[in-house]
Amino acid sequence: MGIIERIKEIEAEMARTQKNKATEYHLGQLKAKIAKLRTQLLEPPKGSSAGGDGFEVTKFGHGRVALIGFPSVGKSTLLTMLTGTHSEAASYEFTTLTCIPGIIHYNDTKIQLLDLPGIIEGASEGKGRGRQVIAVAKSSDLVLMVLDASKSEGHRQILTRELESVGLRLNKRPPQIYFKKKKTGGISFNSTLPLTHVNEKLCYQILHEYKIHNAEVLFREDATVDDLIDVIEGNRKYIKCVYVYNKIDVIGIDDVDKLAQRPNSVVISCNLKLNLDRLLSKMWEEMGLVRVYTKPQGQQPDFSDPVVLSADRGGCTVEDFCNHIHRNLIKDVKYVLVWGTSARHYPQHCGLGHVLQDEDVVQIVKKKEKEEGGRGRFKSHSTAPARISDRQKKVPLKT
Ligand SMILES: Nc1nc2c(ncn2[C@@H]2O[C@H](COP(=O)(O)OP(=O)(O)OP(=O)(O)O)[C@@H](O)[C@H]2O)c(=O)[nH]1
Numbered sequence: 098m099g100i101i102e103r104i105k106e107i108e109a110e111m112a113r114t115q116k117n118k119a120t121e122y123h124l125g126q127l128k129a130k131i132a133k134l135r136t137q138l139l140e141p142p143k144g145s146s147a148g149g150d151g152f153e154v155t156k157f158g159h160g161r162v163a164l165i166g167f168p169s170v171g172k173s174t175l176l177t178m179l180t181g182t183h184s185e186a187a188s189y190e191f192t193t194l195t196c197i198p199g200i201i202h203y204n205d206t207k208i209q210l211l212d213l214p215g216i217i218e219g220a221s222e223g224k225g226r227g228r229q230v231i232a233v234a235k236s237s238d239l240v241l242m243v244l245d246a247s248k249s250e251g252h253r254q255i256l257t258r259e260l261e262s263v264g265l266r267l268n269k270r271p272p273q274i275y276f277k278k279k280k281t282g283g284i285s286f287n288s289t290l291p292l293t294h295v296n297e298k299l300c301y302q303i304l305h306e307y308k309i310h311n312a313e314v315l316f317r318e319d320a321t322v323d324d325l326i327d328v329i330e331g332n333r334k335y336i337k338c339v340y341v342y343n344k345i346d347v348i349g350i351d352d353v354d355k356l357a358q359r360p361n362s363v364v365i366s367c368n369l370k371l372n373l374d375r376l377l378s379k380m381w382e383e384m385g386l387v388r389v390y391t392k393p394q395g396q397q398p399d400f401s402d403p404v405v406l407s408a409d410r411g412g413c414t415v416e417d418f419c420n421h422i423h424r425n426l427i428k429d430v431k432y433v434l435v436w437g438t439s440a441r442h443y444p445q446h447c448g449l450g451h452v453l454q455d456e457d458v459v460q461i462v463k464k465k466e467k468e469e470g471g472r473g474r475f476k477s478h479s480t481a482p483a484r485i486s487d488r489q490k491k492v493p494l495k496t
């Protein structure tokens with residue numbers, strides 16, 4: 098029997114089993130069995146080079162966003178509208194057969210947008226190009242799940258299930274469970290608060306299923322069995338998702354209103370160019386990019402070319418900022434001056450651990466420079482600011 102059939106069989110057994118106190122251990126065990134099989138399913142078949150027939154697209158820009166959705170919901174139309182790169186759109190399904198990258202220029206940053214073939218139920222098990230599409234989703238910083246506003250809400254659930262079954266977790270943060278395998282000592286099970294979903298025995302049983310007999314487990318939140326399995330598997334990818342309801346031109350205003358009020362959702366119409374600005378600003382917000390402008394001593398900051406940092410990827414501290422400019426810079430830095438929302442007063446003297454925020458301006462004071470009387474060797478890009486916000490106007494030239 099193949100892995101998919103075995104998963105189906107266990108799912109059927111779970112559906113048959115009544116949920117109660119007496120069956121919770123058995124159900125937990127079955128969940129762990131399915132999780133193990135799904136992980137097996139993700140491993141590339143023996144003898145094949147990993148991801149050989151995937152959609153290899155080089156990462157570009159400050160972040161990557163993937164368009165995921167059923168066929169003909171308008172993914173390609175949207176890519177063409179937002180990036181200016183043409184991607185063929187037509188009224189028949191599976192018009193797009195590969196991955197097509199475009200670039201969104203927004204807030205002085207470049208974001209790579211990827212158009213992809215439509216996926217359908219069963220994608221995670223290899224239907225259509227589902228596996229390749231999902232692999233691209235996994236490599237992204239944000240998923241835009243494109244939905245047809247006139248179609249059933251069930252599509253969103255089906256797609257979410259497909260993505261979840263391959264280890265993607267949308268709009269969730271990693272469970273607050275500390276888990277560490279040990280060589281000896283048995284299982285130590287602790288929690289910092291009362292648990293309502295998992296007890297010691299259930300935890301043992303799940304670990305037993307994974308043949309783990311020595312480990313430290315500490316629950317820091319009232320997590321579920323599924324959370325515990327996610328932590329044990331350790332290969333989950335936590336990714337943000339915005340639900341994009343396209344084609345609102347074909348539904349009534351009341352329905353548009355309802356969809357717009359759903360969490361993490363944006364309603365748009367590509368045909369009528371409705372609400373695309375809102376989509377872009379939501380996308381930007383969710384990506385959590387932090388633009389930091391460098392200010393050479395005695396000059397205007399360069400407001401056209403920010404250093405772009407991200408809390409999720411690489412971090413946003415002064416140290417991360419310095420490493421971004423040059424990997425050897427850090428050892429010469431004495432302190433930095435910071436203007437912007439992260440500063441308590443202007444300018445604030447900050448150390449390497451200071452966490453920067455979007456649109457901060459930073460001047461680096463080097464160890465040597467100070468001794469030499471502050472002659473800046475720091476690279477200046479331009480003196481003419483391209484765009485100055487009110488906050489940025491407060492940065493004095495002289496400093
Ligand atoms: N009414 C309406 N139709 C739209 C809108 N956006 C796209 N369409 C139409 O929907 C159809 C499918 O658009 P595509 O962009 O090809 O959709 P897709 O999701 O890329 O489709 P596949 O590549 O086949 O998965 C086309 O006929 C588009 O003209 C919209 O806002 N409103």
Ligand SMILES: [K+]
Pocket residue numbers: 168169170186187188189190191192193
């Ligand atoms: K299409």
Ligand SMILES: [Mg+2]
Pocket residue numbers: 172173174185186192193212213214215
């Ligand atoms: Mg398409």
